[in-house]
Every structure is written in structure tokens, then in C-alpha cells.
Amino acid sequence: MNTQATNKKIRLIMHLRQLGITDTGVLSAMERVPRDEFVPDHLNDQAWEDMALPIGLGQTISQPFVVATMTQALEISDRDKVLEIGTGCGYQTAILAYLCRRVYTIERHKALLVEAEARLNRLKTRNFTAIAADGMKGWPVINGIQQAPFDKIIVTAAAREKPPAALMAQLPVGGIMVIPIGEPGGQMLKRYKKETEESMVVRDLMPVRFVPLLPEVTKEPNDMVAAG
Numbered sequence: 001m002n003t004q005a006t007n008k009k010i011r012l013i014m015h016l017r018q019l020g021i022t023d024t025g026v027l028s029a030m031e032r033v034p035r036d037e038f039v040p041d042h043l044n045d046q047a048w049e050d051m052a053l054p055i056g057l058g059q060t061i062s063q064p065f066v067v068a069t070m071t072q073a074l075e076i077s078d079r080d081k082v083l084e085i086g087t088g089c090g091y092q093t094a095i096l097a098y099l100c101r102r103v104y105t106i107e108r109h110k111a112l113l114v115e116a117e118a119r120l121n122r123l124k125t126r127n128f129t130a131i132a133a134d135g136m137k138g139w140p141v142i143n144g145i146q147q148a149p150f151d152k153i154i155v156t157a158a159a160r161e162k163p164p165a166a167l168m169a170q171l172p173v174g175g176i177m178v179i180p181i182g183e184p185g186g187q188m189l190k191r192y193k194k195e196t197e198e199s200m201v202v203r204d205l206m207p208v209r210f211v212p213l214l215p216e217v218t219k220e221p222n223d224m225v226a227a228g
């Protein structure tokens with residue numbers, strides 16, 4: 001990494017601290033994970049700006065402040081099993097993997113998933129498992145193995161009114177879910193903590209702009225070209 005990029009990175013970390021990201025684990029994850037490896041080459045000089053950027057197929061890599069806010073709200077420990085819905089380019093996956101025991105991540109766009117998996121392997125991230133599926137249904141039983149419940153769940157695409165029931169069912173008592181809720185143009189990032197089997201504590205974190213959660217897996221043949 002050249003000096004200019006290093007300076008931009010230091011500036012971004014200071015900016016995140018000023019905005020209220022105080023969790024030192026989260027700050028060091030944001031510093032260690034090379035965001036420039038997750039954005040298309042032609043956007044490389046913007047990789048360390050606090051901005052969302054397009055990653056192809058109409059999807060985006062989230063703004064660093066939003067990634068940091070979501071991660072901080074999850075209060076991740078190194079013993080946690082984390083479920084992520086919406087792998088995208090794999091950036092949030094890498095941040096989570098840096099902090100927790102293992103990340104289970106689901107993406108509905110097969111081409112994005114294949115690229116994200118290759119990228120994470122290249123960066124030597126080992127503690128993740130990625131599948132192409134509809135994340136609204138939660139993590140499926142695979143070869144008879146049930147991974148649920150997950151200590152923490154993060155959803156990086158927006159639900160219309162409330163968290164999908166199948167996801168909520170995979171959260172244990174004491175577990176935390178962070179998810180954007182609302183119509184396009186009026187979404188709120190929310191944090192749900194399961195207090196008992198029947199009760200939840202809900203907190204609004206910040207207004208956000210995410211792509212909507214969509215059903216079914218897609219594997220359009222031209223995806224790889226579009227993803228660039």
C-alpha cells in the first residue's frame with residue numbers, strides 16, 4: 001500500500017472514532033481488512049473514503065461508517081458464531097471474521113458469492129462458510145448438520161416491516177440482530193436483542209439506504225461480466 005493510501009486509511013479510522021465508533025476491536029478490524037481489495041479496480045482511489053461504492057449487478061459495498069456501526073452494535077466476541085445475510089463483495093464478512101469464531105454467510109446472487117469467496121480465500125480469511133440461498137429463510141440444515149442458533153445475526157439488505165421470522169427463530173435468548181427495516185427511501189437501521197423467548201428490546205441506530213431483501217437465488221448467465 002502506498003503512502004497516500006495509508007494516509008487515507010488513517011484519516012478514515014480517525015473519522016470513524018469522531019463519529020462514535022469506540023470499540024477498539026471494530027476499529028482494528030476496519031484498519032486491518034484491505035477495503036481496496038473489495039472494490040472494482042477503477043474505484044480503488046476511493047476505497048478508503050467513507051462512501052458506499054458500486055460492486056456490480058446493481059449492488060453496493062456499504063459505507064465504512066455503516067459497516068462499523070452495525071458491527072459495533074453486534075458486540076461481537078471471539079466465541080461468537082455469526083450469521084450474515086447478503087455477502088455482496090464479502091467486505092462485511094471479512095470484518096466479522098476478524099472478530100468472531102466463525103461467519104456463516106448467505107448471498108442470493110451466485111456470481112457475487114463465487115467472487116466474494118475467491119477474494120476471501122485470497123486474503124486468507126479461513127473462518128467463514130458461504131452459500132448461495134435465500135437468506136430470509138435462515139441457515140438451512142446441510143448434510144444433516146444444524147448450525148443454528150447464531151449468537152449474532154446481521155442483515156445487509158432491507159426488510160419491509162420486520163425481521164424475517166425464520167431469521168428471528170435462529171437467534172437464541174441473549175442474541176442480537178442488526179437489520180435495516182423500511183421502504184426504499186425511508187429505512188432505519190435497527191438492533192434487536194432477544195431478552196426472553198417472547199420479548200425483544202428494539203433500538204433505532206441510524207437512517208440508512210440498503211437494497212431490499214429479495215427472495216430466491218439468481219444465477220443470470222451474464223452476471224460475471226456485469227460484476228467486472
Ligand code: SAH
Pocket residue numbers: 059060061062085086087088089090091092093106107108109112133134135136156157211212213214215216
Ligand atoms: N455486506 C455487503 C453488502 C451487501 S449489499 C458488503 O459488505 O459488500 C446487499 C446484498 O444482499 C446484495 O448482494 C444482495 O444480492 C443480497 N441479498 C438480497 N436479498 C437477499 C436474500 N434474500 N438472501 C441473501 N442475500 C440477499
